[in-house]
Amino acid sequence: MRVLHIIQRYPPAIGGSEKWCGDLCRYLAKKGIITEVATINLDNMEAFFKWLPDERYSLFGHHDYDQGVFIKRYKLWSFAYRTLGVKVACFLLYVIGLEHTQIGDVFQHSPHSFEMYFKLASEIKKADIVHLHTLPFFHNLVGFKLAKIFKKKVVITPHFHPGHEHYEKKLFYDMMKRCDAVIAVSAFEKSYLAAAGVPEGKILITANSIDREIHVTKEEFESYKNKLIKVYNISENAKKIIFLGRKQKSKGILQLIEAACELAKEVEEQVCLFLVGPSNQEFPGIDSFSDKPANLKLIDFGVVSENEKECLLQISDMLALPSKFEAFGIVFLEAWKFCKPVIGSDQGPIPDVIKGAGLQARYGDVGDLKEKLKQILFDSKLAKELGEAGREKLDREFSTESIGRKVLSTYHQVRKSKKRLLLVANQFPPHGGVSGSGIVAYQQGRILEKMGFDVKVFAGSRIQKKEHYRVTREKWPFDILRINLHDIDYDYNFVDYGKHRLKAEFKKFICECAPDIIHFHNAYAFGPGIFEVCRDMHIPSVVTLHDYNFICYKNILVTDQQVICEKKDLECRYCYERPFNRDDYVITLAERNRFYMQYLHLSQLLISPSRYLIERFIACGIPPEKCAVINNGIDLSRFNHAKKPISRKVRFTYIGQVIDHKGVDKLLHSVSLLEPEKRRKIFLLIIGFGDKLYDELCRRLTREKGISDIVKFAGEIANRHIPRILSRTDALIVPSLWPENSPVTIMEALASGTPVLASDIGGIPELIQDGVNGYLHTYNDTETLTANIRKVIEQPQTLKKMKQACLAKAQEYELSKQVREIARHYHRLIENA
Structure with missing residues (x-):
């Protein structure tokens, strides 16, 4: 399956929706989904409003690879509203009467990449599913329209902000109604969208997640803590509050600073407020609060690294986010990771998210917020109970695995296209001659195609006079990529485990056809390293054992004395030792067998057409539970x-x-x-x-x-x-x-x-x-x-x-009977991938 994600920014850009998308994409890639991202080469959203290019954003690479995720970052179109390009676009909107329409408003308040818009058509055409992220931006409208033109399934995660003027538009509600699935990150978001007319049956709740692993060592934390205390002269008994997020009015940052000031006036202890996150023109800066009490320290850290954020969370006594608009509030999870209590507002999904593990303050009510701060900071028992409850809630309800499973299940439900199968064989008709394994692969492929599978083939040809590893394409009887092999590829006295060029072509073909499962038939001439590609791309694989190649360098289990080898391990006691070269090393036969079996273990299922053969492999270390005896079948x-x-x-x-x-x-x-x-x-x-x-x-x-x-x-x-x-x-x-x-x-x-x-x-x-x-x-x-x-x-x-x-x-x-049994295993492996 191939899924294209379209989002305004992608990590390492900071933001809740960006993190949600990044975590999901990495999970999907680990499950064998060909996962691609189309995004704008933009780090900080606030930088979109900067005037000069060098103030605007830091460049990532145009192409990126994030733990199996293929990312294309497209060039941002304009620097600011004041540039000539934007003025021309706004004038054109005015001329055609769209300037003051909803679509005109969305256009004027979105970052743009016309490079992305132009290339989205070709990307969407290749995808099975298009997944849109973060509603109020123009790229979603473009992606949705193109997906519908190419009749692709569309899933959207709106990260909806109820009541926000940029979200509350009829065209966005209409778009969500026409999507095949809508993923909400909270029960509140689902009920809000359903009340607005989005079909409830289309809406799935996934929540949010974070990485639970603590990456900062104890020594690093102590060093950072001591340095921070020394630089900012923080007292030992100081009450420390941390704010994580963009410093904009709707996040409640001004009310939080005011509440901290009021609290500092009432107590003798030093109060520290750590401000972590990007600033924008809405935030006047900490220097504007010159009349703050002497025992209040306002420290603006700006954007920090993940390690520094972990240190600050551990140093802090609590987290406060008195925001008006949140799709979820992922920073609450980051605080709970360190058992820190939290305060949120009474708006949107926040009450549901922090219920039982934090306190609510009325949005905009400075007095109420001050009292809640005081309650947690000066009641150590309550703070401990809330922090521990938050950690329990984090472990119980908010995992990437849970979110990924739900989203992947949704993909399978909305995807009506055929499951995609890749067959791999040294030889394949019409160039397979009378090779039994090639004939089996071909005949099973025909039946599987009739059963609804989209069958692709990676096969070899054997023409010594033509270029080694030369690639050709055929369209009959299936979509076949053939790679030319030479006699040395079949010579068991010489083994190239890497075959890097061949592996590169194999991986490229996998990325092109995005198989749900890969089935190997006698692919020894490709080298055992080809199995690594399936493992690295997390695509389930099946091997039909046609001979003994993985446990016998001759393939045939016949000794040099011309008698059947009855060995029950990977040692070769009855054949003369032969060198296996890759130019730079020599290995023994037993080492060769162990090496081959190491690769065979990477497959999820081994099919043997006979009981005899599979018992020989089980005796050599293959787990019986990974084996199935299914005859090749006959038409x-x-x-x-x-x-x-x-x-x-x-x-x-x-x-x-x-x-x-x-x-x-x-x-x-x-x-x-x-x-x-x-x-x-x-x-x-x-x-x-x-x-x-x-x-x-x-x-x-x-x-x-x-x-x-x-x-x-x-x-x-x-x-x-x-x-x-x-x-x-x-x-x-x-x-x-x-x-x-x-x-x-x-x-x-x-x-x-x-x-x-x-x-x-x-x-x-x-x-x-x-x-x-x-x-x-x-x-x-x-x-x-x-x-x-x-x-x-x-x-x-x-x-x-x-x-x-x-x-x-x-x-x-009978062939179809045997193939139905194989297909049953395919579906099981795809489901469990």
């Missing part, structure tokens, strides 16, 4: 179950790679052991490609054994022709010398009603029952394979009986 509709054409000979077929561990030479030996009269009754078709030297060895062996008249090497044949081949096959032979998982060729044979003669190793016995739907022979034993071939020749009628058993077995693994 039964591709195969014709009609009676096979009559032939004078028994037609045997081998389909697969022509490489040594597939046992093609053993098959040829077995055929050569048949009596001459038996040989004349059969025909063997060998379909597939592979190692050139081994292929030539097999062809030479055919000539040497005198069986070239009954054996044909057909080479590579496109998978779409396999049903036709099997319709002219009486029995398929799978003479594997390695413990295969769940061979695609066996599944295809079963679906066509073709019995199978196969080795009794790996996951094969889970598919073939000896004497029922085929015959099993002892692997690497040519004589038992010869005996099974002889049975078929002597009793061809048994093949007809086996046909129904083959079809019945194939029904158990």
